[in-house]
Amino acid sequence: MPTVHPSSNEATTAAYRDATPPPEMHDALALVQRIGGRELLDKVVSLFRASAEERLVKLRVFIDAGDATQVSRLAHAMKGSAAQVGAESLRAIAAALEKEAGQLDQGALIERLDGFTEEVRLAMAQLESYRGTAGGQA
Amino acid sequence: VRRIAIVEDNPDNRLLALALLEGLYECTEYESGIDALQGLERELPDLVLLDISLPGMDGVETLQHIRAHPALSHLPVIALTAHAMTGDREKYISAGFNDYVTKPIVDESILLGAIVRGLEGVGSR
DSSP, rough: OOOOOOOGGGHHHHHOOOOOOOOOHEEEEEEEEHHHHHHHEEEEEEEHHHHHHHHHHHHHEEEEEEEHHHHHHHHHHHHHEEEEEEEEHHHHHHHHHHHGGGGHHHHHHHHHHHHHHHHHHHHHHHHHHHHHHHOOOO | OOOOEEEEEEEEHEEEEEEETTTTTTEEEEEHHHHHHHHHHHSSSSSEOOOOOSSSSOOHHHHHHHHHHHTTOOOOEEEEEOOOOHHHHHHHHHTTEEEEEHHHHHHHHHHHHHHHHHHTTTTOO
C-alpha cells in the first residue's frame, strides 16, 4: 500500500482503497507543474479539495430538495474538475450522475451520493499521494 | 499586451487557464455569460475563451449575444467544451465560434495555438 497522509476527514474506506495516482493523474499534474511548478500544483490541489467539499454539501441539499437539475449541474462541475486533475474514476462516476440524475428517485440519488463521496475522498488521497512523491516535487 | 476574456464557471478550470495565460496575456475572468456580456462592453478584449456549459445562459446563447452586439460582434471567440463528440467542431463553428478546444487541457500548445490563430484572424471557420 502506498504511503498516504490523509487528514482525519479523509479517513474513509475509499481513501485507503488505493491511493496510487492513476496514469491520467500523473499526466494531468505533470501539465500543471509544467505551467506553474510546485506552487501551482499546491493551488490546484487545494482548490480541488475546497470545490469538491462545497459540492458534496450542495449535492446533499439539492438531493433533499428533489432538484435533479442542480444535482446534474453539480455533477457536471465535479466531472470537469476531476478531469482536469486526472481523477479518472471520479470523472466517470460524476459523468454518470450528470446524465442520470433526472431519472433517479431520491433514495437512489442518496445511494449514489455515498459512492460519489467515496470517490471524492479517494481522489483527494490520490492527489495527496502524488504531492508526496518525487513526481509531485517540481 | 493582448487581452483575453476567460468565461468559465468552474473555478478549478479557471485557475489552470489563468495560470497558463497570465504571463502571456492580460486576462479577465467571468463566471457566467451574463457577467461576461456586461464586462466585455466595459473592457473590450482581443479574444474570448467561452465555456459551452455555463449555467443559465450557456456558451452558445452567450455567443449569439456577442455576435448580435455591434461593439462585440467582431471578437474572435473560442469554444471551450468537455464534449468531444464527432461533429462537435462543425456544430460549434457553424454556431459562430471561431475555433473549438476541448477540456481538460492536456496539451497547452493546442489552446495556445488556437489563441494565436484567433488573434491573427486565422480561425478554423
